[in-house]
Amino acid sequence: MESMIYKKKGPLFLFLVPAFVFIIVYLFYPFIVNIINSFSVIQGLGNLPAGVNAPWYQNYVRLFQDQKFKTALVNTLWMLAGTVVFQVGLALLLSLMVDNIRKGAQFYRTVYFFPIVISAAALGLLFNMMFMMQGGMINQVLAGLGTKAVNWKEKFSIQTMLIPVMWQYVGFYFVIIVTGLNNISEDIYEAAKIDGADGIKRVRYITLPLLFNVLCTCVTLSVTGALKVFDLPWIMFPNGMPVDSTWLTGTYMYYSTFNLGDVDYGSAIAVFIVALGVIIARLANTLLKEKDY
Amino acid sequence: MKKFLAGMLSLTFALGLTAGCSSAPTAESSSPPPAESEQATSDQPAEQSAEQSADQPPDAAQAVTLNVFSTYAGSDGNAPNYQDALAAWQQGTGNKINDTSATADETVKGRIRTDFSAGSEPDVLFYFTGADASSFLDKVLTVDEIRAQYPSYATNMREDTSPKATDGKWYAVPVNGYWENLFVNKKVLDAAGVSLPDAGYTWDQFLIDCQKIKDAGLTPIAASFVDVPHYWWELSIFNNTSPATHNTIPQDINDDAAKAWIAGMNDIKAVYDKGFFPENALSAKDEELQELFFTDQAAFLLDGSWRANTIVTRASDDDEKIDEARLAEFTVVNFPDKGLGRKSTDVIGGMSSGWYITRKAWDDPAKQAAVVDFVTFMSSDEQVSKFAGANSATALQNGVTVDEATLNSLNKEVIAIINAATAFTPAVQDAVSGDARDAMFQAIPQMLTGSVTADQLIGDFIAAFTPA
Structure with missing residues (x-):
């Protein structure tokens, strides 16, 4: 009698209904409306569609003719590559090092995780003050060394935009990987040690293979996350400055919709971002199939 | 019993998710929207309400909360004067202000357009009078419309120098040029x-x-x-x-x-x-x-x-x-x-901004007198003199009152x-x-x-x- 609740699925569905309704109302419905909007003529926020574009797919053709969107797409792909190499890569390196120290591991975990809890607005201001040309922290150091001030945000705009984003999320993947490392049994390491595997060999033949599934999750999260990056770049490089060189798909969509009021084109960019996200996530899942050990 | 508990839990969760969607404040609501929560239903004629608002602080039951937007924010030199004026009006009337002022960059202009389109415009706003306002002119009142019910509204301002909208009509009561x-x-x-x-x-x-x-x-x-x-x-x-x-x-x-x-x-x-x-x-x-x-x-x-x-x-x-x-x-x-x-x-x-009263607030019997009183206060000779100081022109009939002894060197050069x-x-x-x-x-x-x-x-x- 006690186990009847597990046999009857009705209550389970009842629990699922609120979340399902919530997702339908706040995710799928807006998304479908957004797809319809991308084929419509909507100028100005809050305005109703004034008919259908001629041809109806006009905004999607425009995407591939728009130089700013091309810049945004290229920068986003750089962001994507950067997240895999630097966010996950650095997180792996740091977690391997922290896993090998006996004292202070908790301290480093807290330190590396800390950027996650700082708001993007605060981080944007922080890095702005570091990279500012007049009176910025880095240029002050350079001035102390007798070197001329560098216009970081113009000469190295992409790098200056990527560094804070990479730095912000390293801690997130660090914590995931450290948790994965903790799940590897000490017995395996001891057995490997008896067999003569130590140092690099231990990492190469024991740690990395056993961490593979965790790394797959991290890579999938990072590549899909890279497509959604918006806040920090928008604060540091508003309006694609300098001279439309730092657009990302997210910032360009926001600018088109909210600054220019080109709502239908902004909707088309949003649809493109979702499509790109789905393709890349599928690709990542296919290439990085989780393994059973 | 377990089924009942499961059902109740689901229902509670569902209600929790949709609580924010309610348009009307409920008795259980811990923090209802200020504009609606503190206003009392009034059967008084608007004229009577206005007189009362101008002459004496309303009691707690009559106090309203106005949603106000202005461009007196950020590095605007008049931002402190604006905050002082808000505090003085609230203290004098017992009403409250929900202030959403922001520096008038293009993002904020977009926000204002959206608010009007979505029906969530403020009750009163200090905003531009040119093309930036053309999208919402049908949702704000002209000075003449307000004067039909409140004849003394903005009579301290010169109509010829007050800024007009793109349709040539006078909607916004100016402060400083x-x-x-x-x-x-x-x-x-x-x-x-x-x-x-x-x-x-x-x-x-x-x-x-x-x-x-x-x-x-x-x-x-x-x-x-x-x-x-x-x-x-x-x-x-x-x-x-x-x-x-x-x-x-x-x-x-x-x-x-x-x-x-x-x-x-x-x-x-x-x-x-x-x-x-x-x-x-x-x-x-x-x-x-x-x-x-x-x-x-x-x-x-x-x-x-x-x-x-x-x-x-x-x-x-x-x-x-x-x-x-x-x-x-x-x-x-x-x-x-x-x-x-x-x-x-x-x-x-010249003058390119002023105080607008929205139709939404005007049509609300509890707010109408308060918004008129608020704009009257903010565009009074005293407040305009304070905002304009020696640095800018005004549309005041009597001009600004500036104590020359208080002028600094930059004021004099201006x-x-x-x-x-x-x-x-x-x-x-x-x-x-x-x-x-x-x-x-x-x-x-x-x-x-x-x-x-x-x-x-x-x-x-x-x-x-x-x-x-």
Whole structure:
């Protein structure tokens, strides 16, 4: 009698209904409306569609003719590559090092995780003050060394935009990987040690293979996350400055919709971002199939 | 029993998720929307309510919360006066203000457009009167409509000098006017061996002075083309038009207005190419580059009248005591003229903002009297005198009341410039709808770096522009 609740699925569905309704109302419905909007003529926020574009797919053709969107797409792909190499890569390196120290591991975990809890607005201001040309922290150091001030945000705009984003999320993947490392049994390491595997060999033949599934999750999260990056770049490089060189798909969509009021084109960019996200996530899942050990 | 519990839990969760969607406050609601929560249903005629609101503080049951937006925020020199005025009105009436003021950048203008479109506009707003307001004119009241019920509304203002909307009607009750001119850091000029510009300052002399300042290792002009290209755009075009023709918007790339706009853009590019703007004028925000001016590294700052208050603040200590010696190192001069249609004493300025009352608030019996009272208070002679001070013009019938003994050196120089002005011409950018203007401003950095020409920039604008 006690186990009847597990046999009857009705209550389970009842629990699922609120979340399902919530997702339908706040995710799928807006998304479908957004797809319809991308084929419509909507100028100005809050305005109703004034008919259908001629041809109806006009905004999607425009995407591939728009130089700013091309810049945004290229920068986003750089962001994507950067997240895999630097966010996950650095997180792996740091977690391997922290896993090998006996004292202070908790301290480093807290330190590396800390950027996650700082708001993007605060981080944007922080890095702005570091990279500012007049009176910025880095240029002050350079001035102390007798070197001329560098216009970081113009000469190295992409790098200056990527560094804070990479730095912000390293801690997130660090914590995931450290948790994965903790799940590897000490017995395996001891057995490997008896067999003569130590140092690099231990990492190469024991740690990395056993961490593979965790790394797959991290890579999938990072590549899909890279497509959604918006806040920090928008604060540091508003309006694609300098001279439309730092657009990302997210910032360009926001600018088109909210600054220019080109709502239908902004909707088309949003649809493109979702499509790109789905393709890349599928690709990542296919290439990085989780393994059973 | 378990089924019942499961059902109850699901129901509670579902209600929790949809709680925020409710439009009407419920008894269980811990923090209902302020506008609705504190207002009482009133059967009183609006006239009676207005009289009561103006004469005596309403009791707790009658107090309302008004949603108010203004552009008195951020670095606007009148932001403290605005906050003081809000506090005084709330204290005097017992009503409350839900203030959402923000600096009027293009994002905020978009927000206002959206709020009106979505029906979530504020009850009262201090906002622009030009093309920026044209999208919501049907949702605000004209002064005449309000006077039909409140005859004394805005009677302390001159109608002829009050700003009108794009449909020619008077909606917004103005407070203080504006002007745009060239602020000067005299210390930088001295360091570069440049004389202080006089009333007949010419464009050629300006370029010679900028070269001298640059040669002295200083920055001639503090300006950012990332977020505030407006002033250089406006004055450069003004230099190629005249007070009579400045407010003509190009319709064709070959008309006179288009030629003047193109010439103006090319003037900015010439200054940029000579290296007279900061090296990072395309990659730093305006507030960052203004610091060059305030810290004696840049000589000129082209800005609006509100920047005079910022200069006074920067020359004051923490107790707001002005360091007169420091303040005397700053002044304001006429923007140099090219000797075409505009004289150097012709100034961009006027009144382009004011207090609007929305139909939403007007149609709410609990709020109508309060919004009228609020605007009456904010546009009273006393408040306008405080906001305008000595730095700007007003539409007051009796003019501002300024204690001359309290004027600082910059105030006196501003008064001299205003009194010597041969014309006040409204900014043409206020007559241009937001989207076409934003796209043009956004493309100015591309023009400066040569990836588009001034002709293309103005051609694109003409193609995108739809008259309001």
